[in-house]
Amino acid sequence: MDNLTVHRSGRPVLHDISLHLPAGSITALVGPSGVGKTTLMSTLNGLLSPHGGTVVFDGIGRLDQPRPLREARRRTATVFQDHALIDRLPAIDNVLLGLADTRHPLSPLPWSGAQRRRAAQALDEVGLLDRATARAAQLSGGERQRVGIARALVRRPALLLGDEPFASVDPALAERLAAEFRTLVARNGLTVVLVLHQLSMARSLADRIVGLGGGRVVFDAPAQSFGAADESAVFRTFPDTKEIPCSVN
């Protein structure tokens, strides 16, 4: 990202963001509510067009060009906080939805054998192959989150985005899922950007933390170096924030 400026409803939300996300790294985006974290993610996956500046994918090109944008979208996957699963569908069909953009939305054809094998492989990666035919409604919170991750992996993405991907499960399970997630990411060589509110999670899961404040980058350094002073610098930007930062020991 080079000098990225993004507006929402005509109002600038992000200003002059310049960031390089090295391939294979996990970056945590942190900052007070309303500072623009989701906006930055939406710009990275091409849902929002910047008002100024550029986003460039290595080996693909600038996202303001139609062909690189299409290719970048194909190589990007997102994990959602609420999993966004369809309850009445089996786990494997939910995973196949990750491939929905690879065929016509009104296609009456069943998924091909190769696509189903690919989805089964993604479920296997998250340890849920034996639950492939269970309806999403019958799965536990942790299993649902694993299906959500499998639905992202089935795309075989280069870039994986997550907006609070572990927020809907209890803290102990979130920690376990995060450790599994780290292993998966390393195994698949993914570049990852996660919005995380839990700073303890950001420090343990990410290689690097980027703090946003006032629509700008106010912290960008290795995760281990994010200390109490940095935390208050990032979260002090907006004194009226509703965010309650976790303590950093």
Ligand SMILES: Nc1ncnc2c1ncn2[C@@H]1O[C@H](COP(=O)(O)OP(=O)(O)OP(=O)(O)O)[C@@H](O)[C@H]1O
């Ligand atoms: N669809 C939208 N239309 C117009 N303005 C929006 C829209 N979505 C967000 N905004 C505004 O853009 C700013 C940044 O919002 P964004 O959702 O990116 O913040 P955030 O840091 O992700 O917040 P949170 O931590 O609460 O999710 C806010 O002022 C918000 O009101």
